[in-house]
Amino acid sequence: ESDAAIDVLARKVQESLVLGKTHKFWETQPVGQFKDIGNASLAEGPIEQPAPLSEVKQEPYNLPNLYEWITCDIDSEETCMEVYNLLTNNYVEDDENMFRFNYSKEFLRWALRPPGYFKSWHIGVCVKSSKKLVAFITGVPARIRVRDDIVTMAEINFLCVHKKLRSKRLAPVMIKEVTRRVHLENIWQAAYTAGVVLPTPISTCQYWHRSLNPKKLIDVGFSRLGARMTMSRTIKLYKLPDSTVTPGFRQMELHDVPAVTRLLRNYLSQFAVAVDLDENDVEHWLLPTENVVDSYLVESPETHEITDFCSFYTLPSTILGNQNYSTLKAAYSYYNVSTKTPLLQLMNDALIVAKRKDYDVFNALDVMQNETFLKELKFGPGDGKLHYYLYNYRLRNPLKPSELGLVLL
Ligand SMILES: CCCCCCCCCCCCCC(=O)SCCNC(=O)CCNC(=O)[C@H](O)C(C)(C)COP(=O)(O)OP(=O)(O)OC[C@H]1O[C@@H](n2cnc3c(N)ncnc32)[C@H](O)[C@@H]1OP(=O)(O)O
Numbered sequence: 001e002s003d004a005a006i007d008v009l010a011r012k013v014q015e016s017l018v019l020g021k022t023h024k025f026w027e028t029q030p031v032g033q034f035k036d037i038g039n040a041s042l043a044e045g046p047i048e049q050p051a052p053l054s055e056v057k058q059e060p061y062n063l064p065n066l067y068e069w070i071t072c073d074i075d076s077e078e079t080c081m082e083v084y085n086l087l088t089n090n091y092v093e094d095d096e097n098m099f100r101f102n103y104s105k106e107f108l109r110w111a112l113r114p115p116g117y118f119k120s121w122h123i124g125v126c127v128k129s130s131k132k133l134v135a136f137i138t139g140v141p142a143r144i145r146v147r148d149d150i151v152t153m154a155e156i157n158f159l160c161v162h163k164k165l166r167s168k169r170l171a172p173v174m175i176k177e178v179t180r181r182v183h184l185e186n187i188w189q190a191a192y193t194a195g196v197v198l199p200t201p202i203s204t205c206q207y208w209h210r211s212l213n214p215k216k217l218i219d220v221g222f223s224r225l226g227a228r229m230t231m232s233r234t235i236k237l238y239k240l241p242d243s244t245v246t247p248g249f250r251q252m253e254l255h256d257v258p259a260v261t262r263l264l265r266n267y268l269s270q271f272a273v274a275v276d277l278d279e280n281d282v283e284h285w286l287l288p289t290e291n292v293v294d295s296y297l298v299e300s301p302e303t304h305e306i307t308d309f310c311s312f313y314t315l316p317s318t319i320l321g322n323q324n325y326s327t328l329k330a331a332y333s334y335y336n337v338s339t340k341t342p343l344l345q346l347m348n349d350a351l352i353v354a355k356r357k358d359y360d361v362f363n364a365l366d367v368m369q370n371e372t373f374l375k376e377l378k379f380g381p382g383d384g385k386l387h388y389y390l391y392n393y394r395l396r397n398p399l400k401p402s403e404l405g406l407v408l409l
């Protein structure tokens with residue numbers, strides 16, 4: 001009966017997922033195609049085999065005449081500022097254009113320079129005459145396990161075309177160019193997320209939001225006053241204690257890297273798709289960095305064993321068109337592991353810390369075991385869906401969010 005269930009799902013997906021829409025670019029790419037959904041005869045795994053490096057296109061793809069490629073040296077303050085400004089004015093907005101992500105410069109330097117990164121994968125397009133940056137796309141290397149397969153992939157992110165250059169088919173050229181540069185490093189798969197539906201999601205996740213500063217969230221239109229609720233009742237509903245409750249709860253430090261790595265690797269082994277982090281990766285991605293990533297752990301006061309871990313990253317949003325506020329301070333749940341402290345209590349301590357650090361909202365996807373705490377900790381479902389994708393790697397069936405152990409920035 002599971003096949004029948006899959007058939008039903010496949011039909012529902014084909015009907016609901018804007019199947020009518022053609023994808024002139026994506027239909028040419030080695031990704032799961034909508035027409036193949038439910039086709040059990042297609043094997044899981046790479047769709048195309050690696051090519052010899054001599055066969056990879058050696059020169060960059062052609063751009064429209066006025067534009068040229070530029071490799072963005074994120075170490076340079078000036079270049080980092082140009083990237084920051086492009087994204088601040090032209091990156092992802094919500095459907096009602098009330099908010100736009102405002103990734104900070106220190107966040108971008110963190111996100112784009114993990115162990116083993118390639119400068120050549122930080123790709124910009126600029127106007128030949130003025131050198132103005134008008135488009136951007138990035139990749140960083142990551143080891144990602146898909147079931148029992150550990151695959152070195154490129155994590156693609158920060159695809160952005162200036163608002164004035166939209167709908168000119170520039171995005172496919174950006175994607176082909178980053179693909180070419182990834183192929184030159186003998187890497188043949190990629191992972192990416194997007195708020196839009198493309199061929200073909202391996203999983204579709206739901207955002208949940210936990211109000212920390214409900215008055216501001218209602219004032220800026222992020223949330224609405226509940227029916228039969230007053231503002232003072234709403235403030236009381238979301239109130240949190242001033243201090244955390246778990247004994248031994250403290251910030252992660254450098255000397256904790258080996259123990260946190262062991263804890264995380266063991267925890268992530270249960271998911272069908274998960275990041276494969278070694279100690280170098282943990283040191284980069286999870287050591288606290290002011291205004292970028294916060295991580296806490298529980299060290300047992302008796303045994304000094306590290307038993308639990310939680311982390312969140314900082315991604316503010318520009319508030320477009322509100323008189324009183326210009327920035328929404330948001331924390332995004334990152335990786336969390338509980339082996340002794342109940343996950344509910346651990347995450348409540350994370351909320352307490354985020355509130356104390358003046359965040360307005362704490363966001364979480366329903367990935368990993370997050371759905372076990374979302375409702376109880378007063379998260380509300382958001383309107384944003386996040387679709388997960390693999391490039392040149394087929395999964396026979398989509399995954400439930402709870403089968404995903406991967407959070408992209
Ligand atoms: C082996 C290594 C592989 C490496 C690469 C792996 C793949 C990586 C893929 C990228 C992962 C990015 C991860 C993130 O960063 S997700 C965040 C994406 N950025 C934004 O949403 C910022 C605001 N929006 C923009 O800057 C533009 O609208 C963008 C640049 C998004 C599209 O520009 P524009 O609006 O001017 O359109 P066009 O005329 O140039 O091109 C239209 C074509 O582009 C397809 N499109 C639209 N949006 C996306 C999207 N988010 N991912 C993939 N494809 C997308 C669209 O379906 C159509 O193709 P088709 O439907 O006709 O086929």
Ligand SMILES: CNCCCN(C)c1ncc(F)c(N2CC(C(=O)NCc3cnc4ccccn34)C2)n1
Pocket residue numbers: 092093094095099100101157158193194195207315317332363382383384385386408409
């Ligand atoms: C390519 N990297 C994927 C992750 C980027 N991330 C964090 C993201 N991708 C799509 C989303 F749908 C999303 N959501 C967080 C939820 C949310 O907070 N929605 C209200 C809101 C506040 N500010 C903004 C800015 C843009 C869009 C919605 N916004 C929805 N997050």
